[in-house]
Amino acid sequence: MAVAEVSRLTFRYPGATRPALLDASLRVEPGEVVAVLGPSGSGKSTLLRALAGLVPHFHGGRFEGRVVIAGKDTRRFRPADLAGDVATLFQDPEDQIVFGRVENEVAFGLENVGTPPDQIWPRTHAALAEAGAERLAERRTETLSAGELQRVCLASVLALEPTLLLLDEPTSQLDPQGAEQILDLACELGAAVLVSEQRPALPLERCDRVLFVADGRIEIDATRDEALDRLPPEYLPREPRLLPETPGEGEVLCRLDDVSFAYEWQPVLESASVTLRRGEVVALTGPNGVGKTTLAKIAAGLLEPSSGSVETGGRCCYLSQDPGRYLVKDRVEDEAALAAGGDKDRARAALAGVGLAGFEDRHPRDVSSGERERLALASVLVADPDVLILDEPTRGVDPPRKAELAAQLRRDAKRRATLVVTHDLVFAGDVADRGVTLNARERAHA
Amino acid sequence: MSPVPAAAILASLSAVALIADRAWVVASIVCALFLLCLKAPRGRRRLYLVGTLGSALSVFLLSPLVSHTGTHVIWEGPKIPVVGYLDVTSEELAAAAIQALRLAAVGLAFAAYALLLDLDRLLQSAGFARRSVLAAGLATRLVPTLERDAAGFVEALRGRGVQVEGARGRARLLSPLLAGSLERALNLAEAMEARGFGRAGRTRAPSPPWTRLDRIALAAAALLVVGAIWL
Numbered sequence: 001m002a003v004a005e006v007s008r009l010t011f012r013y014p015g016a017t018r019p020a021l022l023d024a025s026l027r028v029e030p031g032e033v034v035a036v037l038g039p040s041g042s043g044k045s046t047l048l049r050a051l052a053g054l055v056p057h058f059h060g061g062r063f064e065g066r067v068v069i070a071g072k073d074t075r076r077f078r079p080a081d082l083a084g085d086v087a088t089l090f091q092d093p094e095d096q097i098v099f100g101r102v103e104n105e106v107a108f109g110l111e112n113v114g115t116p117p118d119q120i121w122p123r124t125h126a127a128l129a130e131a132g133a134e135r136l137a138e139r140r141t142e143t144l145s146a147g148e149l150q151r152v153c154l155a156s157v158l159a160l161e162p163t164l165l166l167l168d169e170p171t172s173q174l175d176p177q178g179a180e181q182i183l184d185l186a187c188e189l190g191a192a193v194l195v196s197e198q199r200p201a202l203p204l205e206r207c208d209r210v211l212f213v214a215d216g217r218i219e220i221d222a223t224r225d226e227a228l229d230r231l232p233p234e235y236l237p238r239e240p241r242l243l244p245e246t247p248g249e250g251e252v253l254c255r256l257d258d259v260s261f262a263y264e265w266q267p268v269l270e271s272a273s274v275t276l277r278r279g280e281v282v283a284l285t286g287p288n289g290v291g292k293t294t295l296a297k298i299a300a301g302l303l304e305p306s307s308g309s310v311e312t313g314g315r316c317c318y319l320s321q322d323p324g325r326y327l328v329k330d331r332v333e334d335e336a337a338l339a340a341g342g343d344k345d346r347a348r349a350a351l352a353g354v355g356l357a358g359f360e361d362r363h364p365r366d367v368s369s370g371e372r373e374r375l376a377l378a379s380v381l382v383a384d385p386d387v388l389i390l391d392e393p394t395r396g397v398d399p400p401r402k403a404e405l406a407a408q409l410r411r412d413a414k415r416r417a418t419l420v421v422t423h424d425l426v427f428a429g430d431v432a433d434r435g436v437t438l439n440a441r442e443r444a445h446a
Numbered sequence: 447m448s449p450v451p452a453a454a455i456l457a458s459l460s461a462v463a464l465i466a467d468r469a470w471v472v473a474s475i476v477c478a479l480f481l482l483c484l485k486a487p488r489g490r491r492r493l494y495l496v497g498t499l500g501s502a503l504s505v506f507l508l509s510p511l512v513s514h515t516g517t518h519v520i521w522e523g524p525k526i527p528v529v530g531y532l533d534v535t536s537e538e539l540a541a542a543a544i545q546a547l548r549l550a551a552v553g554l555a556f557a558a559y560a561l562l563l564d565l566d567r568l569l570q571s572a573g574f575a576r577r578s579v580l581a582a583g584l585a586t587r588l589v590p591t592l593e594r595d596a597a598g599f600v601e602a603l604r605g606r607g608v609q610v611e612g613a614r615g616r617a618r619l620l621s622p623l624l625a626g627s628l629e630r631a632l633n634l635a636e637a638m639e640a641r642g643f644g645r646a647g648r649t650r651a652p653s654p655p656w657t658r659l660d661r662i663a664l665a666a667a668a669l670l671v672v673g674a675i676w677l
Binding site: 052054084088115118302322325327338365379 | 489565580583587590598601602604618622629630633638639645647649650651652
């Protein structure tokens with residue numbers, strides 16, 4: 001029997017003008033690993049939510065067709081009733097955490113599905129061990145890094161021993177090594193796995209089958225090898241371009257010399273040095289928790305280093321890795337105009353530059369996640385800074401848009417010094433002139 | 447110590463502070479709770495301590511100006527429409543001091559509860575109204591989340607070269623903060639439903655048994671309240 005069967009599913013969110021999914025059909029066999037690829041807003045997340053029963057029960061909307069999970073029709077069974085057969089790992093771990101202590105968080109799902117009490121703690125600790133998070137069992141969830149939190153969330157779904165595991169961009173906040181570990185763990189579970197990702201190489205290396213979703217339709221449903229011949233070129237895996245470390249020759253606009261920083265006496269950055277020159281794009285890479293964001297914030301003047309010196313020339317702007325921080329105003333145009341002293345003409349030009357022309361009167365919270373990311377970028381670019389610092393600008397961004405972003409940054413590179421903090425090594429290779437790698441307990445000099 | 451007797455001790459200290467009319471008793475409770483709160487990490491405790499002590503100080507400073515009791519005037523102020531004379535008497539000061547201390551004691555007890563207790567285990571111990579207790583636990587965690595969100599908004603604005611200054615500037619962030627909280631709450635509700643929350647037939651992970659210290663603490667909490675009423 002198939003683990004999941006979707007028959008002619010068409011779904012429209014409440015108030016939406018067009019369906020998020022259109023006549024989608026698929027069948028998932030036990031143990032199958034399926035990569036779900038496609039542009040932002042194409043319907044990938046909606047498909048996963050339909051498989052979890054969250055569509056239509058949680059979101060409402062108009063639902064036609066049929067979804068059956070482990071023999072249960074999702075029209076008759078609520079998501080809570082499907083929990084255990086199906087488990088979902090969402091993109092943002094912070095939005096999934098219910099409890100303050102790790103082991104209680106993992107035990108939560110087991111309690112909900114009625115696991116016998118004497119099995120709850122053994123299964124909790126086994127799942128934590130499987131997810132490589134056993135040492136975190138007693139920790140407070142608010143003290144964990146993004147990578148650690150995502151491992152805890154993975155342990156929470158592994159503990160349920162589901163037959164269908166749904167992963168909705170689960171590695172967007174993780175470094176390449178952490179992302180590979182999470183996907184390897186999920187794929188070795190033995191359950192059927194559907195994984196949606198915006199770094200396609202990761203699932204394509206592990207999957208048996210590929211779904212490509214565009215405009216709500218499943219355009220490709222093929223084995224991995226067949227799909228590699230049919231996927232758009234931006235989605236095909238490729239090796240990142242190796243970046244030189246030799247600095248350029250332009251005017252120095254930002255110099256960090258031997259800077260260190262500690263949060264609450266916990267050192268996160270030790271003796272790092274970076275120089276940014278006009279005309280060059282520098283990619284800052286390194287594992288999670290090594291201090292990349294801290295270094296970027298020091299360069300942007302948002303943090304004072306505990307030691308070392310910072311020299312900056314000209315206006316410096318910083319793009320946070322969370323686009324949700326750029327939702328202060330009630331209109332998209334007003335949001336973009338904030339950094340331009342309210343200049344609406346410059347705001348409109350910046351919005352057009354990121355493909356958001358026509359969005360001026362929309363509320364920033366009413367746009368999709370991909371559009372929010374572009375709004376955040378426009379909100380920073382509108383200032384036309386001399387030093388531009390972008391922290392994980394490709395988080396949750398689809399491959400075609402990444403290519404556009406890289407082209408846009410390259411186009412404006414001559415005018416400024418640009419620092420891009422990223423885990424996406426392919427994007428780093430596409431956008432940067434040189435690379436700086438920050439490693440734990442090592443000094444970065446570049 | 448288990449969280450239930452610990453919470454009972456904190457609740458009894460709050461009750462004693464509200465019942466007792468001797469300033470030294472309330473002041474002792476405030477000092478003890480303040481020292482207890484200092485055990486929490488600096489970053490987490492700041493908001494609670496500043497909020498509690500700031501509120502208590504406000505009560506101490508403003509209360510004598512709006513109350514009209516006592517005969518020993520130590521400062522004669524102007525007459526303000528509606529409020530009347532802003533005289534301050536020694537009796538008003540003494541009353542204001544004890545009210546401020548009571549407020550500080552209750553605030554610090556809540557701070558210790560939020561900062562130091564294992565709220566998850568407290569939830570697990572609740573044999574009834576688990577949904578309400580879970581909601582209370584999530585609401586308690588909302589405070590540091592809101593603080594982090596507010597800091598994130600300010601940082602993103604500064605990153606765009608926009609300074610957020612003064613109470614008015616910060617007040618403008620209230621609306622996006624509220625909208626962000628609602629969005630986060632929806633995401634969390636979705637994740638909870640996907641993990642089976644609300645399904646019939648849930649079970650409970652076994653809690654560790656109470657120790658002798660836990661029983662003594664619970665008895666002490668009860669005795670404290672009875673003692674405060676009796677004295």
